[in-house]
Amino acid sequence: MSSPIIFFLIFIALTLAITYWASKQSAGSAAYFAAGRRIMGWQNGFAIAGDFMSAASFLGVVGLISLFGVDGFVFAWGGLIAFMAILLVVAEPLRNVGKYTMADMLAYRHRVRPVTAMAAVSTLVISTFYMIVQMVGAGALVSLLLKNSGISYSTAVIGVGTLMMVYVVFGGMLATTWVQIVKAMLLMSCTVVLTILVLRHFHFSFAALFAAASQVTSHAKGQEVVRDFLQPGLRFRLPYGPFELLSLVVAFLFGTSGLPHILSRFYTVPDAKTARISVVWAMVLIGAFFIMTSILGLGAATILGPDYIMTHGGTNMSTPLLARFMAGDIFFAFVSAVAFATILAVVAGLTISASTSFAHDFWTNVIHRGVERKAGETVLVARGAAFFVAAASMIIAILLGPTANVTVLATLAMAVGGSANFPVIVLSIFWRRFNTAGALSGLIVGLLSSIGLILISPTVMAIDPPNVAGSVRHLIQAKAWFPLENPAIVSVPLGFLGAWLGTLLSRDTSLNAKFDELLVRSNTGLGAEQA
Amino acid sequence: MAAGNGLQTSGAVWNRIAQSSQFKHLIKAKKAFILPAFLLFAGYCLLMPLLTAYAPRVMASKAAGVSVAYGYGLSVILLAWVIVWLYVKAAARFDVLANDIVAEAKRHAKKSE
Numbered sequence A: 001m002s003s004p005i006i007f008f009l010i011f012i013a014l015t016l017a018i019t020y021w022a023s024k025q026s027a028g029s030a031a032y033f034a035a036g037r038r039i040m041g042w043q044n045g046f047a048i049a050g051d052f053m054s055a056a057s058f059l060g061v062v063g064l065i066s067l068f069g070v071d072g073f074v075f076a077w078g079g080l081i082a083f084m085a086i087l088l089v090v091a092e093p094l095r096n097v098g099k100y101t102m103a104d105m106l107a108y109r110h111r112v113r114p115v116t117a118m119a120a121v122s123t124l125v126i127s128t129f130y131m132i133v134q135m136v137g138a139g140a141l142v143s144l145l146l147k148n149s150g151i152s153y154s155t156a157v158i159g160v161g162t163l164m165m166v167y168v169v170f171g172g173m174l175a176t177t178w179v180q181i182v183k184a185m186l187l188m189s190c191t192v193v194l195t196i197l198v199l200r201h202f203h204f205s206f207a208a209l210f211a212a213a214s215q216v217t218s219h220a221k222g223q224e225v226v227r228d229f230l231q232p233g234l235r236f237r238l239p240y241g242p243f244e245l246l247s248l249v250v251a252f253l254f255g256t257s258g259l260p261h262i263l264s265r266f267y268t269v270p271d272a273k274t275a276r277i278s279v280v281w282a283m284v285l286i287g288a289f290f291i292m293t294s295i296l297g298l299g300a301a302t303i304l305g306p307d308y309i310m311t312h313g314g315t316n317m318s319t320p321l322l323a324r325f326m327a328g329d330i331f332f333a334f335v336s337a338v339a340f341a342t343i344l345a346v347v348a349g350l351t352i353s354a355s356t357s358f359a360h361d362f363w364t365n366v367i368h369r370g371v372e373r374k375a376g377e378t379v380l381v382a383r384g385a386a387f388f389v390a391a392a393s394m395i396i397a398i399l400l401g402p403t404a405n406v407t408v409l410a411t412l413a414m415a416v417g418g419s420a421n422f423p424v425i426v427l428s429i430f431w432r433r434f435n436t437a438g439a440l441s442g443l444i445v446g447l448l449s450s451i452g453l454i455l456i457s458p459t460v461m462a463i464d465p466p467n468v469a470g471s472v473r474h475l476i477q478a479k480a481w482f483p484l485e486n487p488a489i490v491s492v493p494l495g496f497l498g499a500w501l502g503t504l505l506s507r508d509t510s511l512n513a514k515f516d517e518l519l520v521r522s523n524t525g526l527g528a529e530q531a
Numbered sequence B: 001m002a003a004g005n006g007l008q009t010s011g012a013v014w015n016r017i018a019q020s021s022q023f024k025h026l027i028k029a030k031k032a033f034i035l036p037a038f039l040l041f042a043g044y045c046l047l048m049p050l051l052t053a054y055a056p057r058v059m060a061s062k063a064a065g066v067s068v069a070y071g072y073g074l075s076v077i078l079l080a081w082v083i084v085w086l087y088v089k090a091a092a093r094f095d096v097l098a099n100d101i102v103a104e105a106k107r108h109a110k111k112s113e
Helices: A005-022 A029-037 A041-052 A055-068 A071-095 A102-109 A112-145 A151-203 A206-213 A241-258 A260-268 A272-304 A304-312 A315-367 A378-399 A406-430 A437-453 A488-506 A514-524 B012-017 B022-054 B058-059 B068-112
Strands: A216-220 A222-226
Touching: A005 A222, A005 A315, A029 A151, A029 A222, A029 A260, A029 A315, A029 A514, A041 A151, A041 A216, A041 A260, A041 A272, A041 A315, A041 A406, A055 A112, A055 A151, A055 A272, A055 A304, A055 A315, A055 B012, A071 A102, A071 A241, A071 A260, A071 A272, A071 A406, A102 A112, A102 A216, A102 A260, A102 A315, A102 A514, A102 B058, A102 B068, A112 A151, A112 A206, A112 A406, A151 A206, A151 A260, A151 A315, A151 A378, A206 A216, A206 A272, A216 A304, A241 A260, A241 A406, A241 A488, A241 B022, A260 A272, A260 A315, A260 A406, A260 A488, A272 A304, A272 B012, A272 B022, A272 B068, A304 A315, A315 A378, A406 A437, A406 A514, A488 B058, A514 B022, A514 B068, B012 B022, B012 B068, B022 B058, B058 B068
Parallel strands: none
Antiparallel strands: A216 A222
16 A cells, blocks of 8 residues: 555544534534534634635645746745635624625615525525636546555546545534544644655745746757746736736635635624634734745746646646655645645535535525425425435536646636625625615626636637547637636626616615614624624 | 524614614724725736836846745735734734624613513
């Protein structure tokens, strides 16, 4: 048995023990969906960081920096800026007025059933999208990391899917949270060690690292090329480069606040103040993490070189390859196992937010008008939903097969979150005139425009040369109609526009008086769900 | 929806609190911090792609071996941390104001029982 598998088995044993412990804790809806609202600030901070630092960050961002230098660094600091809107605008109001989901807040001042139904659809679309990204990443990693272990892509996807099913179905939010905390700690310590190793390689001299990074040699079409990795322009080239970059920054600024698995973390803490403290923890951790990834990325580019990375598995392999080069096979194994743990934990977080939205929003609040017919029905439905969500994403991930850099795909999920959910959350909190029709049209326009633009973007549409086959081949073989990979710069304003127009055109002011209630509740915590 | 801490929750109660000077003061104080802080931060982030597009030589120039583009990225993270720190301090003030409003609301609720 190879050593990555041993490390991974240890992690699985640990997380199953957590799940067993969590399943023995108190039962009930608040326990299952929100970990009894008793998670502490620093714990939730680690869990948020864990939710956000997916394989896309640990493997993808380092990979992008190792190939595109400072242009790849945008994906790193971009990850942190996403939390500013969460800290200042979203986290505390959400904790004060919500129960388990974003839809709870919208329901205060809009007609409950249509808005909740639409919010649930948007939540399910975003989480499924993001989850497939993670599952594909998990499977693709296996074929690279455990090349000689006999574990195939499909086996890995089924393994990840089954484990997350166990965590979520039996352990609920409590188990998911602790799996997330453990993983975030592993990921952070792994990154710190690797960063120190890279810096030691340069005798702890940043000047030496930057000097090396400004002369990276690689080969393209048989020609030797020396490029400065600290100069912009390696990825974002003209004519659309700057707009692509602008769109990416917009997606980051507003997108994370629309990601359901991040939003659901704020219901697990006792009050709004703890929600705030947990975002602060998360921002410190994530900022430090991304500064380190830039050192790892530049380290991989200079120590290994882009040629070596491309011939040994591509961008997603930069981190593990660096680990092997710096500290040998055992550390390579450990880093690989941490990468798996990362995917597993993020997927579990997504599964629970998707199943919560289905059970609490759709089943109980929309279909049964807010009444549980039997005690514990919502939790039961959520467990069933978790089972189906896991099964469906396993099948889709196996059908899709291993594919491109996961960071790009994860960023697209963020664009959908920012275009559909973010405008509606913000306008509900700040705009007295906002109404049900506006919320519905904002969600629908944001969702359709972001997905539609992705479908006609170079991510999906392109003409491949005939020798490109399989899952790398673009879905639609034609010139892309929309020039940017990331739609956020167009779709986020469209989401706001949809919400605004819907409000004005419908002229419905019947529930505007409820704005006072939402305003008072969200700003003072009066009447908030208690721990 | 039932309130978690046993307050009566008719629309009139919410309207009364929303109209109170204490509450208006809280909202004003929050807006005065959050709006400029977010706009400043978002502006600083969005400036980076614009500089890359319209002042590529500035972004490519170097000081002490580091390009402005890389330094800019780092400075975004540092600016974020500074705003976080300022917000934590400001939010402590908001908490005091909010607690006063909650206490007042509870007194009022008791009186009318």
